[in-house]
Amino acid sequence: MLDLKQIRENPQQVQAKLQLRGDYDLEPLLALDRQQRELETMRSQLQARSNDIGKQVGQQIKQGADPKGSDIAALKAAGNEVKAELSDLEPKERELKAQIESILLTLPNLPSDHTPQGATEDENVEVRRWGDEHIPQRSDILPHWEIGEKLGILNFERSTRIAQSRFVTLIGAGAALERALIQFMLARHTAAGYTEVMPPFLVNTASLQASGQLPKFAEESFQCKNDDLWLTPTAEVPVTSLHRDEILADSDLPLHYCAFTPCFRREAGSYGRDTRGLIRLHQFNKVEMYKFVHPDQSATALEALLADAEGVLQALNLPYRVLELCTGDLGFSAVRTYDLEVWLPSADKYREISSCSNCGDFQGRRANIRFKTSGQKGTQFVHTLNGSGLAIGRTMAAILENYQQPNGTVQVPEVLQPYLGRAVL
């Protein structure tokens, strides 16, 4: 959520930054804000009068005045008058506040000054490539779903029987490889100081709103309609809400977490895209990294987060490139985002495998997560960052293709062998 005070004080600046992301008009919001504050002043003055009358009644009765006497009756009448005025103002103010809130909830975060300007993903900026020398030179590499089914470790067809299309069942070494990847990544991140958490995989509406998935992107999540619960679309959601409505001490920061969770996405509107394989499923596993940091630290924390995500790909010797997302491609909550794209030989291109974002205080404000600096009064919102480290299914796809051997087997990356107990699939 954006800071209403900031919008009020620098409307043209905020407007200009929002314009980089889409078409937004702040004027209605500002008008509502002016009305609301005017009403608030009036209401609070009336309230003060009402409180004063109430106090007088109490005092006079205590001092022995006749509760049915004319003095008291006059006060009560005055009180009733104030109450009538209040009952007119209160609902109006409440309504205005609700309108302001609901508009604020739909405004995306402001891009950073570093973020390249652009309308679509075509204008994302490539920052660097890594591991060109690991790109397989053969031209007969099978797509991962074909080699996976050949090896009997991926099954898509039976998964439609169990669930629907866009689900996979991992079998034998496939299931073991998935588990090994999770273990490997968590071990790496915990060694780097991230605290492992395994949160609930069902989250409530407030949690989805806190991290920015709601209200705008409801159709992207699976909902349990009988309960106020949704299937988590990413660990970012439960981990953000791990500290929702808390006031931390500045000495608590930074907090670094990593979490393995399945992720559930409806992929509404992507019919016909990536219909085969592990790239776009309704359910996939992911190891996520997440940081709550002091505002002064979030810029450097993003670079460190990115390095940690890259480290996973490097350890697996998977070729990748780093993109910085342009303003038009930035996610709703993000100030600044790097995507990691891994080389997929069958597609002959790079595909997203990680997204590392600095959300500034946007989620901190939505989730009401603040910190207090000792010796200073007042609170500030924490900055939050999240990054995949990595999406497990897409990592498996990359391995099945980049490590494919001419004889139809797949080499197991060296760092995974201890976790898997074998060198070849």
Next chain:
RNA sequence: GGAGAGGUGGCAGAGUGGUCGAAUGCGCUCGACUUGAAAUCGAGUGUACCGAAAGGUACCGUGGGUUCGAAUCCCACCCUCUCCGCCA
């Protein structure tokens, strides 16, 4: 699912209509005493909004209601705990 109990400040816990943002204890901060520490004593210690400030307003699970006045009474909802049933 059935029966019951309960939701108050960082924590514990009082408060059943009036001056209660809220006793008391613990914790925490600062100060005194002490060579230092402990103990003791003193002062302080929630958040947000409006306002240049003085100050004002709101918040006792959430939302409504009664009343001049609600933490306290009424209604609805949510959540937590205990016992029983079911269950990994």
